Amino acid sequence: MITDTEHMTLMRDAFPLLNDPKILAENLRIWRTDSTKIAYDFIQEGLRDGSITTEYPQEAAELFSLLFNYWLAPNFYPITTLSEFKHRIHCLGLIMDSLGVPLIDHDSDMEDRLAEGFFLLASNPQ
Template sequence: MARNKHPEQTVQQILNVAAQLFTDKGFEKTSIQDIIVALGMSKGAVYHHFRSKEEILDAVIEQQFNYSAQMLDHLITNTSTTPAREKLVQILEHVVSDPQAHSLDHVLRTQIKNPVFIVRGIQQAVRIDAPVIAAILREGITDGSIHSEDPEACAEVFMMLVNIWINPTLFGRNSSETKQRLYFLQRLMNMLGADIVSESLIERILDQHAAMGAYPILNEDDDRNEG
C-alpha cells in the first residue's frame, strides 16, 4: 500500500487498521509489527507518526472521545424535543445506543484499570461532556423541567458517576450490583433536581455492559443469588 500524500490520511489509515486489530485480536496480542503488516506500509512510515502501539492506542482513544463529544453536540443541535428534561433524556438514551460510540468498548475495557486511562476519562467527563449537559440543565431550569441549584456541578457528578463509578469492569461488579447503583444514581439525580435517569436509560446501560462482556462470569451459586 503506497503512503498517502497527505499525512492526515496516513494517520487515519493507521488508526483505522490499528483499531480493527485491537478489536479483533485484543490490544495485548496485537504487536506494532501486526499493524505495519496489515497496513502494507514501511516501518518508517508508521514510526514517523507513532513511536509505539501504546501511542497509537492513545490516538485511537482520543479519536473515540472526540467522536462522542461531536455526536453529543450534533444531538443537541438537532433535538427539538421540549421541555429540556425530555430532550436530555432522549439524548442520553441515544448516546448509550449509538453503535459507533461503543465500537471500541472491547478495546477500552482492556485499559479500564490503567490509571492514566481513568484520569483521561474523568477529564473528558468534566471538561468536555459535563459542560454540554450543564447547558441543557440550565435550559431546563429556565423552562421549569429541571430544578437543580448548581447545574455545572450536577452535570459533572452525573458524568463521573455514570462513566466511572457505574462501570462494572472497574470494580468487578455483576449486573445486579450495577443495576442497584444505577437506581441509586437515578434517586441521586432526582434529589439534585435533575430527573434525567430514565428506566430506558438504565436498561440500555445494563444491556451495553452485557454486550461488551463487562460482568464477571458467574458460577452456579452466584447465578442463583443474582436471580
C-alpha cells in the same frame, strides 16, 4: 449507522486501554471537563424549559459525569450481574432526582436498557 449494542461493544473492547496511565489521565481530564460541560449545558437547557429545578447545576453536572463515567464503569467498580447494574442505575437516578435533575424515567424501560448496555461493557469479548 452503529447500533447501541455495537457502540457498547466498541467501548468494552477499548476499556483495556485505560490500563495505560497516559490514556487513563486523558480520560479523567475529559470526564472532568468535556463531559461535565455537556451535562451542564443539558441541565441549563432543562432549567430554561422548566424540566429541571436544581439549585446545583454545576454540582449536578460534575456528579453526573463522575458517577456515569467512573462509578458505572465496570472496570473501576466491578459488577457481575444484570440485577446489580439495574440497582446501581436506579440509585444514580434517585441521586439525580434528589438534586432536581430527573435523569431517568422510572416508569419506562430506561433503567433496564442502561443496565443491559453497561452489563455488555462488563462482559468478556467473544
